[in-house]
Each structure stands twice: as structure tokens, then as C-alpha cells.
Amino acid sequence: MNSQPATRITQASAPPSPGCVPQVTSAFALHPSASSRCRAFTLVEILIAIGILSLVLAAIFSSWTAILRASKVGLDAAASVQRSRIVVRVLEDSLTSVRCFVRNQKFYGFVAENGDDATLSFVARLSKSFPRSGKFGDLDVRRLTFSVEPSSNGGRQLVLRQSPLLMDFDVDEKNHPLVLAKNVKEFQMGFWDDRRQDWVDEWTQTNQLPKLVIVTLKLADNANAAKAQEEITRIVSLPAKAVAWGVPQ
Numbered sequence: 398m399n400s401q402p403a404t405r406i407t408q409a410s411a412p413p414s415p416g417c418v419p420q421v422t423s424a425f426a427l428h429p430s431a432s433s434r435c436r437a438f439t440l441v442e443i444l445i446a447i448g449i450l451s452l453v454l455a456a457i458f459s460s461w462t463a464i465l466r467a468s469k470v471g472l473d474a475a476a477s478v479q480r481s482r483i484v485v486r487v488l489e490d491s492l493t494s495v496r497c498f499v500r501n502q503k504f505y506g507f508v509a510e511n512g513d514d515a516t517l518s519f520v521a522r523l524s525k526s527f528p529r530s531g532k533f534g535d536l537d538v539r540r541l542t543f544s545v546e547p548s549s550n551g552g553r554q555l556v557l558r559q560s561p562l563l564m565d566f567d568v569d570e571k572n573h574p575l576v577l578a579k580n581v582k583e584f585q586m587g588f589w590d591d592r593r594q595d596w597v598d599e600w601t602q603t604n605q606l607p608k609l610v611i612v613t614l615k616l617a618d619n620a621n622a623a624k625a626q627e628e629i630t631r632i633v634s635l636p637a638k639a640v641a642w643g644v645p646q
Contacts, residue, residue, distance in 0.1 A: 480577075484629070492635060494523055495520065505519075506604065507519045507603055509588070509599075514546070515584040516544045519541060542559075584612075585612075586612055591608060609633070614630075616629070
């Protein structure tokens with residue numbers, strides 16, 4: 398019985414039937430370079446991105462500069478207020494510690510002059526916390542001189558000089574006084590006269606002490622300002638009065 402070997406025909410793929418369109422699963426199979434074209438940006442998109450980034454950076458920079466300006470203004474205002482408080486505190490502490498003895502008038506005279514070069518000078522017994530007290534040690538009775546003088550920046554400043562009683566100002570106090578306030582537009586004083594029962598702007602009784610002293614200090618923001626931006630006024634009651642006895646101490 399003869400048998401013929403079976404012939405196996407392997408069909409790798411069947412030809413497409415007429416009218417059938419092959420399905421393409423991937424566009425990259427037909428166009429190998431399509432991947433690079435789809436992943437790139439156009440010039441317009443790059444310019445738009447750069448423009449948006451520039452706007453964001455400009456907004457951040459403007460916000461930062463605004464914060465810096467606001468911080469500087471705040472610090473300047475705080476410093477100005479602090480300087481004003483220091484000036485007022487020094488004036489009040491010194492005037493409430495004033496001393497005057499009639500029999501030693503040449504040492505204890507109370508001298509005050511208004512004007513562009515206003516000056517206020519008197520003797521006081523000062524505490525250890527008063528500015529520059531450490532320089533004078535135990536010599537707590539000192540002559541204080543407040544005066545308005547030209548400053549190096551072209552404006553005017555209120556300065557304080559001190560010297561122990563019976564001594565003149567030393568070289569350091571003359572050349573380097575304590576600067577209390579800068580850009581001073583006006584330093585005005587008024588004194589209560591018991592005889593007139595009114596305020597006077599000139600105190601001629603150098604051997605007496607006024608009962609009340611009103612001090613007005615006007616300050617500007619800078620040396621070139623036309624008018625003052627801050628005005629400080631204080632009325633100080635002098636607890637002491639001139640006595641007819643006493644020796645320098």
C-alpha cells in the first residue's frame with residue numbers, strides 16, 4: 398500500500414483581499430523622521446515662552462524692588478522717630494535736673510537765645526545714664542550747651558556739649574560734640590514768666606530759672622528740603638529754682 402507524504406504548505410501571510418486597506422498601527426512606521434518633528438517646538442512657541450518668562454521675571458523684580466523701597470522707607474521713618482525720642486528725652490532729662498545758685502552766678506547762669514543759631518546753656522546734676530556720662534566719671538554736675546550749628550552735609554544740626562563745672566570744654570567736646578538731630582529747620586524756646594503770667598521768647602533773668610520751658614524742634618527729611626516734615630513740641634516743668642546760697646560742686 399503506497400502512501401504519499403503529506404505536503405505542508407506554510408502561508409506566512411495571506412494576501413489582502415481586494416478592496417481591503419492595510420491598517421497602520423503606528424505613523425512612525427511609515428515616516429521614520431516623524432518622531433523628531435513631533436517633539437520639537439516651533440519658533441513662535443519659543444518666542445511666546447520667552448515672553449512669558451520675561452513677564453514673570455519682571456513681575457518678580459518689580460515686587461522685590463517695591464519690598465526693598467518699602468523696607469527702606471520704614472527703616473528711615475523708624476530711625477527718625479527714634480532720633481526724635483532721643484532728642485526729647487535728653488532735653489527733658491537735662492532740664493528737669495537743672496541747678497542754679499545766685500551767689501555763684503558766673504558758674505550757674507541760665508542762658509537762652511533764639512534765632513538761627515539758637516543756644517540753650519545751663520548747669521544740671523546728671524544721672525549715670527545720661528549720654529557721655531562715662532567720659533566724665535563722678536563729675537555729675539556739668540554745664541550743658543545745646544546749640545544749632547552748620548553740618549557737613551550742608552544743613553543744620555542740633556548738638557550738645559558738656560563740661561564739668563568750673564572747667565572749660567575740652568578739645569574733643571569742642572570739635573566732636575554729640576549730634577542729637579540732623580536737618581534742623583528750627584529750634585525755638587519759650588519761657589513762662591511769672592511776673593507777666595505769659596510766655597516770653599527771651600529769658601533775660603540769667604540768675605533765675607523759669608518755671609516752664611517750651612521747646613519746639615522742626616526737622617526735615619534731608620538738608621535740601623524747603624520745609625520741615627516733623628515738628629516736636631514739649632513743655633518741661635523745671636522742679637528746681639534758683640537759691641541764694643551754695644558753692645560750686
